[in-house]
Amino acid sequence: MGAHQITIVDMDIVETSNLHRQALYTEDDALNMVPKVHAIKEHIARINHHVDVQTYYQEITSNNIEDILDEVKPDIVIDGMDHFKIRYLINEVCHKHQIPWVYGAAVGNKGTVYGIDFKGPCLKCLLKQMPSSGESCAINGVLPTIITQVASYEVAEVLRYLSGEGFSKKLITIDTWHIDFKAMNVDILKNHACEICANQHYSLLETKHQQHIESLCGRTYLFRYQSSIFEHAHHLPGEIVKSTSFAKLIKDDDYEITLFKDGRMNVYGIEDDEEAFKLYHSYLKALK
Known part of the structure; x- marks a missing residue:
């Protein structure tokens, strides 16, 4: 198998x-x-x-996710994300194209797994409001053992589906620290007014504009620039301490920067949105 x-x-x-x-x-x-x-x-x-x-x-975005699915033509999609906005995007595109997918998330010592087809409750039914970026992960971290448990149950759901038995139709929650396991029947969670699975309204998928500044877990922010900045990294403050054809690592007194070839930049050490906004524009000015 x-x-x-x-x-x-x-x-x-x-x-x-x-x-x-x-x-x-x-x-x-x-x-x-x-x-x-x-x-x-x-x-x-x-x-x-x-x-x-x-x-x-x-990076998976609303601009490319349908093209990727069209090229790959997957039998099933498995969630390995650490960002809820992408999960909600996957939820929309998989429902639109009737592709089954398995949601799996972990934070601290707790994890959740749910196999989602286009007939039962979708992720939006379970979580009507999208959790904020990096919610809890900066404080709680994640216990390594819960990740392997979540992954194991995700694979179990995949094997059930591909073997023809279908998903378990259970919302699985695990607390690995307290050795606790629960499985809830998902039928009662169906929202018959859901904008995704009841009304086919795919707002994230239809929004093609990408944020230039995005908060990630902890004191990390993602900045998005044009891909051409990769060749101009020497204009940024700090020292390029490592460089490959895929990424550059830059350090100065206050921040650590990972600059990717496609123009994305992870900046570590930012305290808040205001600081991120100022830093983004100072880097933009330096790179021009």
Whole structure:
């Protein structure tokens, strides 16, 4: 039992902070700032070279998600995200194109798993309001064991569906610290006025404008610029301490910057939105 073809979409590189909870990466991957999709492909090939692994090293947005799905034509989509806005976007596009997907989330010592088809309750039925960016993760972190448990139940739901048995139709919640497990029947959660699964209103999918500044977990912000800035990183304050064809690591007295080839920039050490706004525009001015 297994998968002949896997497609992985991710915009990030391997960092040392990933290694204690993400099993397919090594210290060398982090040292060389290898894109996660490339590292996973290489390590899966070492485990089973018969598996065909396709990779997309890019950010998922409303501008490209339908193109990716059209190219890949997946049987099922599996959530490996750490950002609820992308999960809500996946919820919309999978409902629109009637693609089953498995939601899986973890924070602190707790996790949630739910297999979603286009007939039962969707993610919007479960969570009517989108949690704020980085909610709880900066304070609670995440226990490595809950990630493996969530992933295991996600895979179990995938195997059930692909074998023809269908999803369990259970909302699974796990507390790995207190060794607690609950499974709730999801039928009672169906919202018959849901804008997604009742009214086919896909607001995130139809919004093509991307934010230039976005708060991530902790004191980290994502800045979006044009891809051409990658070649002008030397204009930024600080020192380029590491550089590859995919990313550059820049450090100064106050911030640590990871600049990606597509123009994205993760900035670590920002206290609030006001500071992020000022910093974004100071970098923009320096890069012109």
